Amino acid sequence: MLVNPFKLASLGILGMNERNIKYIARYNERKLYPLVDNKLATKRLLENSDIHVPELIATIEHQSQINNLMTLLPSTGGFVIKPAQGSGGKGILVIQNNANPNFAKPNGSELNIEHLQHHCSNILAGLYSLGGKVDKAIIERLINFDQLFSDYSYEGVPDIRIIIFKGYPVMAMMRLSTEASDGKANLHQGAVGVGLDIANGQALHAVQFGKPVEYHPDTQQKLSELKVPNWTDMLELAAKCYEKTQLGYLGADIVLDVEKGPLLLELNARPGLSIQIANGCGLKPRLKMIEKQQQTRTAIERVLFSQQAFSLL
Amino acid sequence: MQYARWPFYALIGVLFVTGLVMSIYRHLTFQVPFLPGETLTTWSIEARVEFTADNGPVKIKLARPSSQQGYAVLSESSASSGYGVAYLDNENILEWSIRQAQGEQTLFYRVDFLHDQLQNDIESTPPAIPPVSLAEPYLTAAEQINQQLLSISADSISYAQQLFQLLTTQQNQQNLALLRDEESEPAKLAVKLLNHAGIAASVIHAVKLEDGRRRQPLVPLVKVWQSGQNSVIFDPATGKRGKPQDMLLWQQQDMPMLEVMGGFDSKVSFSIIKHQETIASAIKAQQNVQQSLVNFSIHSLPLEEQALFKTILLLPVGALIVCMLRILVGLRTSGTFMPVLIALAFIQTSLVTGLVGFTLIVFTGLLLRSYLSHLNLLLVARISAVIISVIAIITLFSLLSYQIGLSEGLKVTFFPMIILSWTIERMSVLWEEEGAKEVVIQGGGSLLTAVIAYLAMTNEFIRHLTFNFLGVQLILLAAILALGNYTGYRLFELARFKSLVERYAGKSV
Ligand SMILES: Nc1ncnc2c1ncn2[C@@H]1O[C@H](COP(=O)(O)OP(=O)(O)O)[C@@H](O)[C@H]1O
Ligand SMILES: [Mg+2]
Numbered sequence: 001m002l003v004n005p006f007k008l009a010s011l012g013i014l015g016m017n018e019r020n021i022k023y024i025a026r027y028n029e030r031k032l033y034p035l036v037d038n039k040l041a042t043k044r045l046l047e048n049s050d051i052h053v054p055e056l057i058a059t060i061e062h063q064s065q066i067n068n069l070m071t072l073l074p075s076t077g078g079f080v081i082k083p084a085q086g087s088g089g090k091g092i093l094v095i096q097n098n099a100n101p102n103f104a105k106p107n108g109s110e111l112n113i114e115h116l117q118h119h120c121s122n123i124l125a126g127l128y129s130l131g132g133k134v135d136k137a138i139i140e141r142l143i144n145f146d147q148l149f150s151d152y153s154y155e156g157v158p159d160i161r162i163i164i165f166k167g168y169p170v171m172a173m174m175r176l177s178t179e180a181s182d183g184k185a186n187l188h189q190g191a192v193g194v195g196l197d198i199a200n201g202q203a204l205h206a207v208q209f210g211k212p213v214e215y216h217p218d219t220q221q222k223l224s225e226l227k228v229p230n231w232t233d234m235l236e237l238a239a240k241c242y243e244k245t246q247l248g249y250l251g252a253d254i255v256l257d258v259e260k261g262p263l264l265l266e267l268n269a270r271p272g273l274s275i276q277i278a279n280g281c282g283l284k285p286r287l288k289m290i291e292k293q294q295q296t297r298t299a300i301e302r303v304l305f306s307q308q309a310f311s312l313l
Numbered sequence: 314m315q316y317a318r319w320p321f322y323a324l325i326g327v328l329f330v331t332g333l334v335m336s337i338y339r340h341l342t343f344q345v346p347f348l349p350g351e352t353l354t355t356w357s358i359e360a361r362v363e364f365t366a367d368n369g370p371v372k373i374k375l376a377r378p379s380s381q382q383g384y385a386v387l388s389e390s391s392a393s394s395g396y397g398v399a400y401l402d403n404e405n406i407l408e409w410s411i412r413q414a415q416g417e418q419t420l421f422y423r424v425d426f427l428h429d430q431l432q433n434d435i436e437s438t439p440p441a442i443p444p445v446s447l448a449e450p451y452l453t454a455a456e457q458i459n460q461q462l463l464s465i466s467a468d469s470i471s472y473a474q475q476l477f478q479l480l481t482t483q484q485n486q487q488n489l490a491l492l493r494d495e496e497s498e499p500a501k502l503a504v505k506l507l508n509h510a511g512i513a514a515s516v517i518h519a520v521k522l523e524d525g526r527r528r529q530p531l532v533p534l535v536k537v538w539q540s541g542q543n544s545v546i547f548d549p550a551t552g553k554r555g556k557p558q559d560m561l562l563w564q565q566q567d568m569p570m571l572e573v574m575g576g577f578d579s580k581v582s583f584s585i586i587k588h589q590e591t592i593a594s595a596i597k598a599q600q601n602v603q604q605s606l607v608n609f610s611i612h613s614l615p616l617e618e619q620a621l622f623k624t625i626l627l628l629p630v631g632a633l634i635v636c637m638l639r640i641l642v643g644l645r646t647s648g649t650f651m652p653v654l655i656a657l658a659f660i661q662t663s664l665v666t667g668l669v670g671f672t673l674i675v676f677t678g679l680l681l682r683s684y685l686s687h688l689n690l691l692l693v694a695r696i697s698a699v700i701i702s703v704i705a706i707i708t709l710f711s712l713l714s715y716q717i718g719l720s721e722g723l724k725v726t727f728f729p730m731i732i733l734s735w736t737i738e739r740m741s742v743l744w745e746e747e748g749a750k751e752v753v754i755q756g757g758g759s760l761l762t763a764v765i766a767y768l769a770m771t772n773e774f775i776r777h778l779t780f781n782f783l784g785v786q787l788i789l790l791a792a793i794l795a796l797g798n799y800t801g802y803r804l805f806e807l808a809r810f811k812s813l814v815e816r817y818a819g820k821s822v
Contacts, residue, residue: 002807003814009802013810017640018800063691125692127742189747205816212812277809280816 012282014273019249023287027166027248028269035245036267037130039138040084051240052263054255055141059084066120070113073098078142081119083128083135087268089186091128093119094142094156106155106183143263146256152176152226154218156183157255160196160234163271163283164250166293167242168302169235170286170310172196173278174226178208179218187274192216194223195279199311201231205280232303234262239299241267279312286310321798328791335784345781346589348774354428355387356522356561357586359616361421362571364579366414371575373409375422376518376564382434384561387425392615396420405566418576423616426561439513439538440567445505451495454488459510469512470545473537474554476506481552499549500533513538515567517546519560524587524776525623531563531570531583584617589777624657626779629789631656631766636796638762643803647739647755651732652762658728659767667767668760670710671728675756677706678737679744686741700734 008015014023035041043053057079058072065072073079076098083091093116095103102110122128123137145157152158156177163171173195177183180190187193192213195204203226206213215222228234238252241264251271257263276282289309297305339345362375377400380386391398396409407422447455458479466472480499483489496502500516507514518531534556538544546556556562564570573579614622631653638644646652659667681702685695707728736759744752769775778785 001811002804003811005802005807007814008807008810011814013802013806013813015800015802015806016643017803021798021800121691127692207812210809210812212816277813280813282813 008282012284012286013276014283014287016273018284019273020270023165023249024270028250029246032245032247033269036247036250036269037087038084039082039086039266040136042264042267045244046264049240049244051237051244052260054080054143054257054263054265057139057141060120060124060137060139063121063124066117066124069117069120072139073116074141075100080140080142081116081123082138082140083123084138085129085133085135086123087130089181089184089189091119091123092184094183096142107179143255143265144258146229146258148229149176149226149256151219151221152216152223153185154178154216156181156185156191159185159265160228160254160256161271161275162235162238162252162254163275164238164242164252165287165290166248167239167297167299168290168293169198169238169306170290171275171279171283172198172201172235173275174203174228176216176223178216187272192223193274193278194226195275196228197312198235199307201228201234203227204312205278207274207277210274210277228256230256230262232307235303235306236299237262237264239302243299281312321794325791325794325798328787328794332784332787332789332791335787336782339782339784347778353589355588356384356426356428357423357588357616357619358426358520358561359421359423359584360581361419361528361584361617362573362579362581363417363419364573364576366416366418366576368415369413369575371409371411371414371418371573373420373574373576373579374569374572375407375409375581376566376568376570377405377407377422378424378426378561378563379405379565381562381565382556383428383430384426385429387427389422389424391423392421405564414575421615437544437565439541439544440515442508442511442513445509447495447505447509451492454491455506455509458488458492458506462510469537469539472510472512473503473507473514473535473545473547476503477535477547477549477552477554480549498533500535503535503547503549507535507537517562517566518564518570519557519562520583520585522559522561522585522587524585525620527584527617527620528582529585532560534560534562536565584620586616586619586623589781623776623780624660626783626786627770627776628653628657629786629793630769630775630779633789633793633796634766634769635762636793638765640796640799641803643805644758644762645755646759646762647736647743648732648759651736652759653766654729654732655759655763656766656770659763660771662728664764664767668764671760673710674703674706674728674733675737675740678703678733679741681706682737682741683744686745696734696738699737700730703730703733703737 035045040059043056046053057074060066060069060072078094078096078098080095081093086092094106095111095116096106097104099110102112103116104110120137123135126134129135143157145153149158152174153176158174158176160172160174162169173193175185175187176192176194177185178190178192182189185191190209192206192208194206196202197204203224206223208217213223234254234256238254241250241252242248245267247267247269249269249271251268253265253268254262255265273283286309293305336347340347358378360375362373364373377389378386389400391407391409393409395414396411399408399410401408409420458476462472462475462479466475479486480489480503492502492506496505504514504516514535514537516533517536519534521529521532523529533549535547535549536544537547545554546562547554548557548560551557571579571581632650635646635650635653639646639649655667655671658671661667662670678699682695682699685698690698707730740752740756743755
């Protein structure tokens, strides 16, 4: 049932307590949290920079705006409604296309405008934000993800999570949505996590609900054949977030859009630890190695350093 | 920004040592033992008299207890600014008086009893039997009961024994039901019937000794005299013979408990606290009342506040348990400290009643909430609706259980309603978002934490330590700070990362 804690330590597995005290508390200044905890602030921070983000269609701040929600929604194409201060995929509503007067979710079920209004008012009232604070709702353009991954994802956009420590990418995984995760790629909702080799973006292992899997549960695609293209660009994009936010321990969620290339979906100041299970190795040795680095390097130099140091194949 | 770690460890050390030294000092100088067992028990009872004065001279008479079987009076005191006080010993009465008083008045009388097995009852002379005048049809009913009892009893005591048996077991007997119309209070009815049969008896009043209780009422008992000074006490609630173990007789004669001349709206309530001390310290405490500043302890507060503090001082224990379960085990709960509040409610309701009540309320609330979610209401309105539903559920449960005769059910009113409503709301969102499994995990985690916190907070030893040694609070704080610094794995992580270790084991083979 349980494993020997010393064995875990010898594999360099990072635990929740240690992550909180030794990395998050030490390298992430509290006053910087709002930059990443609030998705609107993140978008504002990255405006006019070479880190691209999904297009913002509208923000809803007041109950009165909800009444004319219809005018705020795009007339064609898909969109996503999410709470500005949500986390873990909570409160995210993905609308595949706006087939007036109904709105289709990725799984085909249809919602009407009242459903959307109700969802927005829940967001404003703080149902999905930490501690029930009042919140804003964001309407974002649906990402048109690269067809390359369409066989690996069920009804949703797969995203790539990269942990960046002091600006160095240290570990990465791809999260594939499944029927269980309802069009969102958050692991605890049932998405599949596929560990990626930092050197080349090649799949290593895959897990769902903490257990190893070989094939995608819905599309039956063999997961070990997955390989992310333009891998170095993607790592560089993630590494640049360090300079932008000054957060030392950071999780970047990146998606690959067909037209716009890699887009930064969101940043996370408390990235989860399941990435270790998906990669089949612990974070600690890598973090320790980065802690020893004295030179200051540019983003691309840091990426090259990591690719050499953390290759698994 | 990084700070050096050592001042933090030093702080933990200082807190721990200060707490320890304070506790040891208290142990040595006031001889408060560390273990609850090796002690004498004293009970402090505080009567709080409240009334509104008529703007004139006021005289208050309050019955006061005397030494009795099992309990010896240690000391008495009263707090009443501006009032003259007289302890009338042969009548067992305390008399307060003042020339002029106006508005709401509060007076305190406090008595300390030593639990003493050797103490015997002081014999009391039987009161004169007052004439009982019963009108028809009550007279016939009383007479029939009298005949029935006379035939199955030998003397006054066995007569009384049979009477109480009848009163408690055969509630619905026709004659009794009739008489209950005339006199609804069982104790008074019993005395009436006994007097009717020519047996000397009177209603006396007792305080139930329960640690840390506030605003308690008096419990009526019945005292029955045999020939001469021989007397026996009966509890009309259970019909049992002899003084109930946990009761202290406050007033042994048939007299008014409280008489106020020159005031109205008078009432008296009681707070009870249990202390565990050695004889030496009990005596010392008596001498030290004046120098209470030196004896820096909760004991220098009025009893009602002491009773309150007894609970407040337990909260850090609950907080420590929550920290341990979250940091060392990794248990998920809904709301960080909600389990402690639930545990506090459990202390009032007793564990099983609390668990059943809580589960019932949350479950029913979830059902109601799932209906509300179809209505597409705004969040604030929805939570308010849930609060009202929770109140309705609690009222319903109280009424139902009262009807069935389960007085335990009434205790559900102790649950913090706003917290319950938020719990229900969060759980139902959790249900919609992440399914029933997560609800069970978090709900179960909360309940488990609450039960463990309850067990710790009701533990004799822990209660004794937290209440008698303020230094323990510093030690608890030090422990919580130290826990906040723990970087090891959580128990649940040992299971979570299991597949990782197994993969490595597989590789090396
Ligand atoms: N604009 C979008 N287009 C398509 N899918 C999206 C979009 N935004 C979010 N998602 C889906 O929702 C998931 C969670 O979104 P994210 O912005 O990371 O919020 P959270 O902080 O709750 O994790 C993503 O992994 C993705 O699958
Ligand atoms: Mg995310």
